[in-house]
Structure formats: C-alpha cells, structure tokens
C-alpha cells in the first residue's frame with residue numbers, strides 16, 4: 001500500500017499520481033488534504049510518514065508547493081528516508097543507494113508528466129544493499145542519538 005498526501009498546493013497533482021498508481025495496479029491510500037483551502041504541510045507529511053514508520057504502508061508520496069517543507073516534516077519521523085525529487089536520476093539513485101521510503105514532489109516545481117515519470121522510476125527501482133546498508137545504519141545511529 002502506498003500512502004499519498006499533500007497540502008492545498010498539491011491536491012491536483014496528488015489526483016494525477018493516484019490515477020497513475022491505479023493504472024500501475026499499486027493500491028494507494030489518500031490521507032488528504034482534499035481541499036484547496038490553505039493548510040499546514042507538516043500535518044500531511046506527518047500523517048503519511050507515520051503510516052510508513054508503523055509499517056501500515058510500504059511507502060508514501062507527499063506533495064507541497066516546493067516539496068521541501070513536507071519532506072522536512074516527514075524526515076523528522078524515525079525511520080523515514082524521504083527524498084525531494086525534481087529529476088529522474090535522483091529518484092533512481094535515492095532508491096538504489098538510500099533505500100528511500102518516501103518521495104516528495106513540488107507541485108509548483110515539476111509538471112505532472114515529469115512527476116509521474118519520477119514516481120514510476122522511484123516505485124520500480126530496488127535498493128542495492130551492500131555498502132549502502134552500512135551508511136543507512138549510520139543514519140539510524142544518528143536517529144538514536146549516537147555518533148555515526
């Protein structure tokens with residue numbers, strides 16, 4: 001299950017991503033917002049991140065105006081590795097090397113077609129493991145208040 005969430009700036013793009021996930025046969029859970037009324041991105045980033053951190057959802061895709069604020073909020077949740085992506089290379093490498101479990105998009109930065117390409121690449125690229133796992137373990141150490 002893929003969680004999707006956005007603030008008010010990302011509602012239209014979120015609908016496009018939901019349609020793409022449906023076409024790819026990937027079940028998705030839209031946790032809001034559904035409204036164009038101004039709202040606070042940390043609420044939505046946190047909701048999606050909690051679902052991933054708890055294991056209820058495998059991964060999540062979040063959207064705000066730049067993609068940055070909502071990724072920042074998501075990355076405060078333990079166990080979350082959320083990448084802000086505006087290009088396909090970062091999407092691919094963030095999976096291969098960083099095993100990202102959340103993807104953030106800027107609705108005011110990327111157009112819908114590029115966003116959908118980024119999503120598909122991010123969903124389909126596996127983690128390479130090996131030397132990269134050690135580095136992720138170091139990030140977990142930081143989360144635990146230790147030196148990496």
Ligand code: RB5
Pocket residue numbers: 007009041064065066067068069070
């Ligand atoms: C909302 O205007 C905007 O600040 C928000 O969507 C996001 O871009 C913040 O990082």
